[in-house]
Amino acid sequence: MGRVYEERPARLDGAVVWTRTAGPAAPFSVLPDGCMDLLWSGGRLYVAGPDTRAYVPDDSTAAYAGVRFAPGDAPTLLGVPAHELRDRRVDLAALWPGGRVRRLAERIGEAADPAAALEDLALRHAADAPRPDPLLRAVVAGLNAGWPVARAAEAVGLGPRQLHRRSLHSFGYGPKTLARVLRLQRALALVRSGVPYARAAAEAGCADQAHLAREVRALAGTTLGAYSASAPVASANSETPQPSGSSTTA
Template identity: 40%
Template structure:
């Protein structure tokens, strides 16, 4: 289906998106380093909530993409390449020096956190001759900083992965039991690590389960996808997907099918 530059498109569909594993020095802190080369006609990129925080290099500037609770739109230049590094659950607070609840929905210059060092790194990335070289430069710059940053506590990584794979009831019970904390303490820790409490995180990760199933199904049926992702029914799926992405589930399926 043809799309014009004013039609929002999921960020993973608007260009050629790829990920690479972080080098050993970054494994405790980052999930991946990624790049997205925008299609020739450019467009409006719809970045949907995923429970994560990224450092992105876009238009020559390093920007922190804070945790989202709703879709964020970004106009991207035709043929441009955006690169980024995605923090592991709970890691961003140690690198940025503040709880994630303070930057929910924000897009803030990394210079706000790191000062002139961020500008220096952005310049080095911009001087690299290709997208692959820019990704390599970003990894190298972060690896030099990593020894001075404490690794994230494992409890929030456990909470994230438990909710990513289980529905709210079983997942939450497992987390509270394994971490031996009260619901109030878990809520506070999640707000520091992810920007919001475990119920919101669960909603977002359930939505991400739907996206994963939608990408991998040859001829998906919405009722089946709703059940697989952990929604009560198809109507529940539709309400939640619209709230978090601005798209209907059917529209998302059409984008993945091209």
């Protein structure tokens, strides 16, 4: 039996709980999606920072449970700026007291449903953490709607420098990179649903199909054809092949 990926909305606003069971299959890549994940695998708790390029896990046969946070939400819960974790996988013990993290990891490993236990952990810490920046949530919504960065910044009353500084802290990179990542995800979602490449490029906000092809190569490390051939047909930064966030590629 091959890998099986499942996800559901979390009780934490904007987050997703997901699992990937182990099994023989081809290596997969995790694509940038603007998110950060809290992960449990093999008795280890760690964090996947925001990606700017495709990430290939060291062990593609491992099983995982994860909580994927909405773009910009994880830094307040974890207590670390997103840019410090950009393109990195970091043990949670490097961010929180090591002894406590070991106990948490053991508790999750002993749970009947590690993903639910991981969700409970995220909920407890979110209750005591500062609220995510509502201005940046509005920025994400604007960029995801295809707005130019300048329009998204103006809509929330932030200047370019202010927006860039807040974006580095919350997203791990500047708003232009976030806009590219979100546009790529919109385009790939359309490709997965069977929309022709040229139309997917136009609807997602790319100049043309060639523009989309360059973005897939730069951010996903693959080609449109290879992605389309390997991607699931329906279903979202996690260590898992998933269709609407960081997706799988062969």
